[in-house]
Amino acid sequence: MLILGIDTSCDDTSIALLRDGSEILSNIVSSQVELHGLFGGIVPELASRKHVELIGRICERALADAHVRLEDVECVAVTNGPGLIGSLLVGLMFAKGFCLATSTPMVAVNHVEAHAMSIFLEQKPQFPFIALIVSGGHTALLLFEEPCRYRIIGSTRDDAAGEAFDKIAKYLGLGYPGGKAIEEIAASGRPDAIPFPRPMVDEDNYDFSFSGLKTAFINFVKKHGITESSRPDLIASFQEAICDVLCRKTMRAAKAYSVDRVVVGGGVASNGRLRVLYSEWAAREKISVLFPSRGLCTDNAAMVAITGSFYAERNLFSPETVRVFSRMARG
Numbered sequence: 001m002l003i004l005g006i007d008t009s010c011d012d013t014s015i016a017l018l019r020d021g022s023e024i025l026s027n028i029v030s031s032q033v034e035l036h037g038l039f040g041g042i043v044p045e046l047a048s049r050k051h052v053e054l055i056g057r058i059c060e061r062a063l064a065d066a067h068v069r070l071e072d073v074e075c076v077a078v079t080n081g082p083g084l085i086g087s088l089l090v091g092l093m094f095a096k097g098f099c100l101a102t103s104t105p106m107v108a109v110n111h112v113e114a115h116a117m118s119i120f121l122e123q124k125p126q127f128p129f130i131a132l133i134v135s136g137g138h139t140a141l142l143l144f145e146e147p148c149r150y151r152i153i154g155s156t157r158d159d160a161a162g163e164a165f166d167k168i169a170k171y172l173g174l175g176y177p178g179g180k181a182i183e184e185i186a187a188s189g190r191p192d193a194i195p196f197p198r199p200m201v202d203e204d205n206y207d208f209s210f211s212g213l214k215t216a217f218i219n220f221v222k223k224h225g226i227t228e229s230s231r232p233d234l235i236a237s238f239q240e241a242i243c244d245v246l247c248r249k250t251m252r253a254a255k256a257y258s259v260d261r262v263v264v265g266g267g268v269a270s271n272g273r274l275r276v277l278y279s280e281w282a283a284r285e286k287i288s289v290l291f292p293s294r295g296l297c298t299d300n301a302a303m304v305a306i307t308g309s310f311y312a313e314r315n316l317f318s319p320e321t322v323r324v325f326s327r328m329a330r331g
């Protein structure tokens with residue numbers, strides 16, 4: 001089956017073509033980072049307008065790169081939430097128009113679920129597994145019992161992990177988005193230099209909270225200052241606190257649900273320190289922890305297409321009345 005995937009949930013316009021649930025024929029991601037970087041964060045109205053401007057051209061390019069014609073597409077998978085309403089609407093309306101014009105069935109895809117399923121673009125983990133999704137907009141632990149069936153077992157109560165990285169990067173004038181810059185600076189620092197708090201780590205639940213940690217970092221800087229030489233230690237310690245909490249809470253969830261497979265997805269999953277901590281844990285506990293390659297961690301439409309393929313295989317198509325939604329409902 002040839003699936004066209006569309007993701008416009010945030011500030012990237014992405015369209016992909018996926019054949020038979022495994023072969024990525026094209027996966028174009030047009031980033032708006034330069035535009036929003038000027039404002040130090042995403043401006044929703046500008047994001048929607050940019051999606052409108054780009055989506056038609058990106059679709060043409062995705063089809064051309066894949067060497068397929070519009071009428072070859074057998075299913076359209078499109079993100080309908082969670083995300084920025086205006087941005088989501090552009091992708092969903094484009095998909096609806098495409099499907100109406102070509103009599104193609106449509107699958108509306110949950111963006112967080114798509115991050116979890118991105119691993120299937122490269123590997124075939126067995127169900128059940130636990131998925132940790134860490135991105136700029138989300139931090140969630142999902143328990144996948146089988147394809148298309150999952151439960152949210154934990155999520156963030158305030159800032160997402162990526163959001164905490166981005167806010168600290170902004171505070172330090174490192175640009176937007178800041179996760180990658182933080183990782184680069186942290187590489188030359190000591191992760192145990194400053195004992196930042198590990199919020200909620202010992203609580204008997206699988207939720208996260210990163211807002212207090214961000215405040216702890218800012219308060220530390222206000223009190224002790226930050227110099228060129230102390231910066232790497234400070235940033236490495238901050239990064240360590242986030243990665244440590246993520247890892248320990250995932251460990252706790254895996255034990256509680258007796259699951260020995262974990263997949264990690266979302267932009268923050270490209271963080272090298274996070275990958276090291278998880279692989280050390282995996283080796284210690286004989287658990288399999290899978291990460292998509294870095295390029296598939298951040299937002300892309302191939303992950304939406306692969307998620308759509310699981311629904312299409314089961315004839316779980318969406319009605320043309322399907323709507324966008326901004327927040328993930330806790331199940």
Ligand code: KG4
Binds near residue numbers: 161177
């Ligand atoms: O999944 P994604 O592309 O978009 C959302 O769905 O939010 O994730 C973007 C987030 C940003 O917060 C960015 O700072 C973070 O992922 N990120 C990283 C790294 N690369 C991207 N965070 C930590 N380390 C990285 N190397």
Ligand code: ZN
Binds near residue numbers: 115135266
């Ligand atoms: Zn995302």
